[in-house]
Every structure is written in structure tokens, then in C-alpha cells.
Amino acid sequence: MSQAAAAPWFELQGITKVYGQGESEVRALDGIDLLIEQGELVAVMGASGSGKSTCMNIIGCLDTPTAGRYLFHGADVGGLDRDQRALIRRHFIGFVFQGFNLLPRTSAVENVELPLVYRRVEAEERRVRALSALKAVGLDGREKHTPSELSGGQQQRVAIARALVSEPSLLLADEPTGNLDSSRTKEIMELLVQLNQERGLTIVMITHEPELANYVKRRIVFKDGRIVEDRPVRSS
Amino acid sequence: MLLGTIWMALREIRKNAMRSILTMLGVVIGVGAVVTLVTVGDGATASVTASISALGNNVLMVMPGSDRRPGSSGATGDPLEIADAGAIREIAGLLAVAPTASKQLLAVYGNKSWRTTVSGVTTDYLPARGYAVEKGRNLTTGEVTAGRAVCLIGATVARELFGSGDPLGAAVRLGRVSCTIIGVLGSKGAGMMGNDNDDLILLPIKAFQRRIAGNTNVAMIFVAVAEGRSTSSIKQQIEGLMRERRRIGRGAPDDFNVRDMQEIIETVSTTNKMMTALLGAVAAVSLLVGGIGIMNIMLVSVTERTREIGIRLAVGALGRDVLLQFLIEAITLSTLGGALGVILGMGGAYAITQALKMPFLVSPNMIVLAFAFSAFVGVLFGYLPARKAAHLDPIEALRHE
Ligand SMILES: Nc1ncnc2c1ncn2[C@@H]1O[C@H](COP(=O)(O)OP(=O)(O)OP(=O)(O)O)[C@@H](O)[C@H]1O
Ligand SMILES: [Mg+2]
Numbered sequence: 300m301s302q303a304a305a306a307p308w309f310e311l312q313g314i315t316k317v318y319g320q321g322e323s324e325v326r327a328l329d330g331i332d333l334l335i336e337q338g339e340l341v342a343v344m345g346a347s348g349s350g351k352s353t354c355m356n357i358i359g360c361l362d363t364p365t366a367g368r369y370l371f372h373g374a375d376v377g378g379l380d381r382d383q384r385a386l387i388r389r390h391f392i393g394f395v396f397q398g399f400n401l402l403p404r405t406s407a408v409e410n411v412e413l414p415l416v417y418r419r420v421e422a423e424e425r426r427v428r429a430l431s432a433l434k435a436v437g438l439d440g441r442e443k444h445t446p447s448e449l450s451g452g453q454q455q456r457v458a459i460a461r462a463l464v465s466e467p468s469l470l471l472a473d474e475p476t477g478n479l480d481s482s483r484t485k486e487i488m489e490l491l492v493q494l495n496q497e498r499g500l501t502i503v504m505i506t507h508e509p510e511l512a513n514y515v516k517r518r519i520v521f522k523d524g525r526i527v528e529d530r531p532v533r534s535s
Numbered sequence: 536m537l538l539g540t541i542w543m544a545l546r547e548i549r550k551n552a553m554r555s556i557l558t559m560l561g562v563v564i565g566v567g568a569v570v571t572l573v574t575v576g577d578g579a580t581a582s583v584t585a586s587i588s589a590l591g592n593n594v595l596m597v598m599p600g601s602d603r604r605p606g607s608s609g610a611t612g613d614p615l616e617i618a619d620a621g622a623i624r625e626i627a628g629l630l631a632v633a634p635t636a637s638k639q640l641l642a643v644y645g646n647k648s649w650r651t652t653v654s655g656v657t658t659d660y661l662p663a664r665g666y667a668v669e670k671g672r673n674l675t676t677g678e679v680t681a682g683r684a685v686c687l688i689g690a691t692v693a694r695e696l697f698g699s700g701d702p703l704g705a706a707v708r709l710g711r712v713s714c715t716i717i718g719v720l721g722s723k724g725a726g727m728m729g730n731d732n733d734d735l736i737l738l739p740i741k742a743f744q745r746r747i748a749g750n751t752n753v754a755m756i757f758v759a760v761a762e763g764r765s766t767s768s769i770k771q772q773i774e775g776l777m778r779e780r781r782r783i784g785r786g787a788p789d790d791f792n793v794r795d796m797q798e799i800i801e802t803v804s805t806t807n808k809m810m811t812a813l814l815g816a817v818a819a820v821s822l823l824v825g826g827i828g829i830m831n832i833m834l835v836s837v838t839e840r841t842r843e844i845g846i847r848l849a850v851g852a853l854g855r856d857v858l859l860q861f862l863i864e865a866i867t868l869s870t871l872g873g874a875l876g877v878i879l880g881m882g883g884a885y886a887i888t889q890a891l892k893m894p895f896l897v898s899p900n901m902i903v904l905a906f907a908f909s910a911f912v913g914v915l916f917g918y919l920p921a922r923k924a925a926h927l928d929p930i931e932a933l934r935h936e
Contacts, residue, residue: 362930382853389851400846400933404550412753414850422539463849 308469308501309358310334312406314367316353316524327353328364329524337468338469339494342512342532347523351505352397354521359392360384361472389417393462397470397505401446403463407433407457408442414465432460433492437483447501451478459487463494470494472504476511488514537863538633544864547730548871551836555868558832559826562872562912563879566905569818571887572882575903576811578893580804585894587800593630593760594663595770597623597777612790613781614752617740620657622780623756626772629763631659633757634740636748638815640690645707649695653736654744656903659721661687663757671703671718674739683740686714688721689733707736714738726738766795819908825872826912833865833920844924845932858925865917866910873909877902 316328326351335341343351356362357369360376361384365437371375371387379387390396393414411429420428433442436456446454455478462470470491476484491513494500504515512518512532520528548555597619599612620634639653654660657679661667670686678685686707693702702716714736723732744751760769770793777791837844844857880898888895 356930359849362935382855385848385851385853388849394849396933400842400849402843402846413847416539417847417851417853417856465850470701 305367307441308335308337308339308368308372309429311354311358312362312370313494314354314357314369314372316350316357316362317365326517326524328357330392331367331524333526333529335501335503335521337470338495339517340495340502340515341447341519342515343502343503343505343519343521344512349521350519355471355473355503355505358469359394360387374490389414389465390469393465393467393470395462395470395475397454399446399458401454401461403447403455404445406443406445407449407460410446410457411461411464413461418465428464429460432464433457435463436460437486440461441454443472451479452483454481456487462525468499468501469500470500470504472502474505474507476506476508484508484511504525537903538852540860540863541867543860544867547864548868554832559825559868559872559875561828562822562869562909563825563876565818565822565825566873566876566909567883568821568876568879569815569908570877570901570905571883572654572814572818573898574881574884574894574896575887577896577898578808578888578891580811581809581896582893583803584800585805587796593764593766594762594796595758595766595773596796597756597758597773597845598754598794599771599843600789601789601792608792614750614754615756615791616751616753619753619777619780620716620756622776623758626769626771626776630759630761631663631757632759633657633659633663634753634755635660635757636740636743636752636754638743638747640736640747641707644694644696644705649692651689651692651734651736653738653743653747655740655748656737657740659759660757663759667721668718669721670701671716673718674737675776679739679741682739682745683714684714684738684742684746685717685912686736686738687718687720689720689731689735689738691731691733692736692813693719707740709714709736710747712742714742717932723885732752766797770795822908822912826869826916829865829869829913830916830920832868833861833917835924836864837861837920837924841927841935844927845929845935848927848929849933854925858921859923861921862914862917865921866913869909869913869917870906873906877905880905881883 311331311333313330314328314333315326318325318327331354343355345351353362357364360371360379376384376387401451402413408426408429410434412425415425415428430439430442432481433439436459438453438456441449441453446457449457455475457487459472459475460528462472472491475491476487479487488511491502491504495502504511515532518528518530518532578612597615599614615634617634620632623629623728626630628711633652633656637648637652640653641648641650642653656674658674658676661673669690671687674685676686686709688702690903694814696707697701697705701721704716706713706715708714719733720733740753758769758773760766773793774789777793778789781790783789885895
């Protein structure tokens with residue numbers, strides 16, 4: 300692990316993302332340089348529409364930048380094809396989406412199992428791991444419920460369990476505690492900090508709550524598609 | 536993984552049960568129609584073949600007249616004579632040569648009467664036509680040459696005139712003749728046109744000609760060919776012989792004809808096979824329409840589930856994982872439809888064959904083919920929607936409302 304820690308986990312060099320053309324052109328990202336190392340716990344903040352989600356999608360190999368270079372573990376993602384990027388997602392990355400993005404009409408536990416299906420994990424082991432992930436986010440007893448039978452906060456926790464179940468090395472979480480009350484938020488944050496410390500899980504977390512900065516070691520602030528602030532946080 | 540995907544497809548199908556059933560309906564009807572038609576067709580072929588075979592596979596029929604179409608008298612030539620049968624008997628390799636003439640007559644016994652076919656025959660008639668005596672005895676050569684007033688009756692005639700009583704020794708009146716019954720024939724059942732093979736009375740041909748017909752005409756000569764002899768070569772010999780006897784000049788057409796039962800069986804079964812193939816083609820078209828129905832619903836399903844596809848891609852599904860998922864869903868739909876169709880088609884075929892008193896023959900080949908074909912329909916029409924799903928962009932799919 301010490302060797303891995305030396306190498307940057309991933310690096311963005313002048314990443315730009317432009318939507319639309321001409322009059323309606325939107326520069327969602329405008330030259331982002333960012334280097335994140337193995338085992339970091341980073342909070343990303345910024346106003347709505349500042350490009351946080353767009354940036355996270357590029358980091359997660361879901362989206363491709365209009366310009367710039369993205370090095371994932373030293374490899375240039377720009378040179379990878381669709382399937383290779385899918386394999387990076389499958390084996391290294393866990394997502395918590397802003398809108399949860401759970402499969403409708405599908406039980407919580409099956410939602411959580413989904414990443415394991417594509418990792419070709421056997422059904423029995425899948426079930427065991429999914430149930431323990433649900434337990435970790437405090438959702439045991441709700442595993443048979445479908446998303447429409449769960450509250451917003453519960454859905455969010457299912458999404459977190461789904462991101463963690465495959466034991467990714469990079470967790471990308473878009474406002475993972477946005478719908479939770481303060482005690483739940485505290486629980487989830489403590490879980491993330493614990494995973495970060497014990498397993499060396501690298502976490503990039505978008506948040507609008509400044510108080511969450513207390514849990515992280517580094518804070519990045521976006522404004523109009525640029526990084527305007529990037530500094531370590533002194534833990535309290 | 537494959538099993539898991541099939542399982543997933545089944546659950547997806549169940550979630551939309553009503554829609555899935557309607558989607559499958561096209562394939563169900565298509566496969567059901569194919570299975571019914573082919574099974575009924577096979578049964579019809581088998582029953583016709585069986586009833587023709589009941590006449591004897593190796594039987595030739597010599598008839599006056601040149602028309603070759605069965606059941607039509609056409610241009611009539613001079614009638615045949617008993618002497619023709621005697622001449623044919625000289626040909627080597629024959630089991631039996633049976634000249635015969637018939638008439639529809641009312642048979643009367645006591646206060647009962649029954650309209651039946653009365654035929655003048657020789658001792659050779661029973662072996663040539665495959666009849667056996669159940670009670671009593673066959674005609675003797677002496678009775679045939681002398682033209683004695685004795686007769687054999689079929690099972691139907693026995694039942695109608697005597698009920699459960701014993702007909703042996705009784706005298707039936709046929710027109711002006713009174714005939715003593717010397718034997719009852721064993722039952723042969725229904726013939727190919729639904730005619731009753733047991734509704735007949737046989738008496739010596741001389742007696743028939745003299746006392747019933749009032750002429751010496753022979754309507755038909757049945758010739759049974761020995762096992763292992765070629766019916767077509769015997770047929771040629773008979774034709775040659777008859778042309779000579781009837782003094783037909785070189786190049787002039789026959790004024791008689793010789794029918795080969797083997798040929799008729801072949802004609803009937805090829806006709807039936809053609810009908811089956813034709814109906815099968817019609818059914819295949821309906822299967823095609825069913826396939827288009829599946830494609831339509833799969834396309835709708837892909838659009839509806841765009842977000843789901845985005846989620847799957849986001850957690851690491853490859854394009855081909857998604858392709859396989861939707862393809863298997865389509866194949867599962869069409870194969871389920873195929874299975875239902877086979878069941879319904881078999882049921883329909885069973886009902887029809889029972890109603891028409893035909894044999895119900897299940898052809899395993901056809902069932903396998905029906906399954907394979909419906910699965911193929913799934914692949915063919917599921918591929919396009921599945922490919923569409925597999926090529927979705929993950930980000931756009933996730934944003935899809
Ligand atoms: N598909 C798209 N087409 C056009 N514009 C887009 C698209 N996706 C994002 N944008 C634009 O890019 C900008 C950045 O969007 P992004 O979702 O990254 O913001 P964000 O920082 O995540 O905001 P929030 O905090 O509200 O989630 C916005 O102005 C948005 O309108
Ligand atoms: Mg966002």
C-alpha cells in the first residue's frame with residue numbers, strides 16, 4: 300500500500316467540458332487541474348451549477364472531457380474505449396449519485412447486489428455481502444422494500460450501500476448525506492471516515508454542508524467550472 | 536451468469552405480466568397454428584395411407600375405361616371378362632387374381648332389410664383384399680365354378696340383419712335370389728373416405744352375373760402381387776397382356792387401366808405433404824408477425840428502462856452485458872410463447888384428430904423445430920432493441936426522465 304500511496308491515484312490536467320455549441324454553449328468545466336492520492340478524503344464544495352457533478356462523472360470514467368488529460372493510476376483514460384472505462388468502473392469505483400439512481404420496482408438488497416452481478420460474484424455471496432452493506436448503513440430489516448417504499452433518506456442509504464458493497468478503491472459520492480438528519484449524517488460520515496482510515500478507501504465527496512468539512516482532510520471549492528480553493532483542513 | 540440473466544428476464548416478464556402475454560400472443564398463435572396443422576396433416580396422411588394399405592400394399596386394380604382419375608368412369612372401354620382374369624393368372628409372381636362385379640342391392644332377411652354392396656367374386660377375393668373369414672368358411676372352387684347360391688356377409692350386414700343372432704345357414708334374399716350364408720367376414724373398419732369396409736355381401740361371380748347382373752361383365756380385377764415382386768413390372772406385363780387380348784393397335788391408347796395402390800399412396804402422401812408445407816408457410820408468416828410484435832415491445836421497453844440501463848452501465852456493465860440481458864429477455868418471451876403455442880397446438884390437434892377419428896401422432900422433431908424457430912424469432916427481432924440498449928451513453932441514460 301505504501302507503494303500505491305506514492306503514486307497519484309488520479310490526476311486531471313486542464314480538464315474542460317463544454318456542453319452545446321455557439322450561443323447556447325456552456326463551459327461546465329474550464330481547465331481543471333487536480334491531483335488526488337491514494338487514501339485521501341476530499342470534500343468538494345461550490346455553488347449549484349459550478350460543475351461539481353460534471354467533474355465527478357469524468358473522474359468516475361462515466362463521461363469524457365471535451366479537452367484535457369485524465370490519468371487514472373497513470374493510464375490515460377482518453378485512450379480507453381467504452382468497455383475499458385466500464386471495466387474501470389466495475390473494479391475500482393463506487394458511485395453515490397445525486398439522484399440516488401436506484402432500480403425501480405427492485406428490492407433494496409437487489410439494488411445493492413447489482414455491482415456484484417457484473418463482478419460475477421456468486422448469488423449466495425452476493426446476498427451476504429449486500430445484507431452486510433445494508434446493515435452498515437443502518438438499513439437492516441428494510442432489505443425487501445423497493446425504492447418507492449423507502450423514504451428519501453433510506454433510498455440514499457441504499458445508494459451508499461450499493462457504492463460500498465463492491466469494496467471499491469475510489470468512492471465518488473454526490474451529496475451522500477443530503478437527505479439525512481444530523482444524527483444519520485454523523486453515522487454515515489463516521490462510516491466513511493472509518494473506511495478511509497481502515498481500508499485506505501479514497502473518497503471524493505460533494506457536499507453543500509460546511510460542517511462536514513470537519514470530517515475531511517482536504518477541501519476543494521468549485522466556482523463557474525474552475526477550482527478556486529484547494530487546501531488541507533485542520534481536523535478539529 | 537447466463538442462468539442469472541434468464542432468471543432476471545423471467546422476473547422482468549412477470550413484472551409486466553399482461554403486456555408480456557399480449558406480446559407473446561403472436562408467437563403463441565403462430566406456433567400453435569404450425570403445430571396444429573402439421574400434426575393434423577400427419578394424422579391425415581397416416582390415416583389415408585393406412586386405409587389404402589388396408590386394401591393391400593401390393594394390389595393392382597385392372598378396370599375398363601381409360602380414365603385414370605379415381606372415382607370417375609370416364610370413357611368406358613369394353614367390359615372385362617372372367618377369361619381376362621384367367622389370362623392374368625398366367626403371369627408369374629402373383630398371389631391372387633380376383634375378378635369382381637358389384638351392385639347396390641337390398642338384402643332381406645325375415646322382416647329386416649339392409650341396403651348393401653353385393654359383389655360377385657372368386658375364392659381369390661378374400662386374400663386379394665385382405666379379408667378373413669371369422670365364422671364359417673370361404674367359398675369353395677366348386678361353388679364358384681358352379682355359381683351356387685351361397686354367400687359371405689360382412690360384419691355390418693351381420694349386425695344389421697341378425698343382431699346378435701347366428702347368421703350361418705340362414706338364407707338372405709338379394710333381389711330375386713335367395714342365398715345361403717356360409718361365412719361371416721372379420722371386421723376391417725372404416726375405409727379412407729369414411730366408407731364402411733364391412734358393409735358387403737360376397738357370392739360366386741357366376742351366380743352374380745347370371746342371377747343379379749344379367750350379363751357376364753367383370754367390373755374390376757384385383758391382382759395381389761407376391762412379396763418382393765415389383766408391382767410396376769407386373770403392371771407393365773398386365774398392360775401388355777390386356778392390349779393383346781383387347782386387340783389394341785400399336786400407338787392406340789389403352790381402353791382399360793391398371794392402378795397401382797403403391798402409386799396412389801405416394802400421390803396421396805405427397806399431396807398431403809404439400810398441403811402441410813403450404814399451411815406451414817402461412818403459419819410461419821404469422822410467427823413473423825409475432826416476432827415483429829416482440830420487437831415493438833422490446834423497443835418500448837428499452838426506452839422505458841433507459842435509466843435502468845444507465846445505472847447498470849454506471850456500476851460496470853459492459854455493452855454486451857446489456858445486449859445479452861435484453862436479447863435473453865426477447866428470447867425468453869418468444870420461447871415462452873413457443874411453449875404455450877406447442878401446448879395449445881397439441882391440444883387443438885388432439886381435439887381435431889379425435890373428432891375426425893384420425894390417429895394423433897406427436898412428432899418430436901416438429902416440437903423441437905417449433906421451439907428452435909420461436910427462439911430464433913426472439914434472436915432475430917430482439918437483436919435490434921438490445922443493440923440499441925447496449926449502445927446507450929451512460930450519462931445520457933442516467934439523465935433520462
Ligand atoms: N447534459 C448537459 N447539457 C447541457 N448543460 C449541462 C449538461 N449537464 C450539465 N450542464 C451544465 O453544466 C453546468 C454544471 O453542472 P453540474 O451538474 O456539474 O453542476 P453541480 O455543480 O453539480 O450543481 P448542483 O450542486 O446543483 O448539483 C450547469 O450549468 C449545467 O447547466
Ligand atoms: Mg450536482
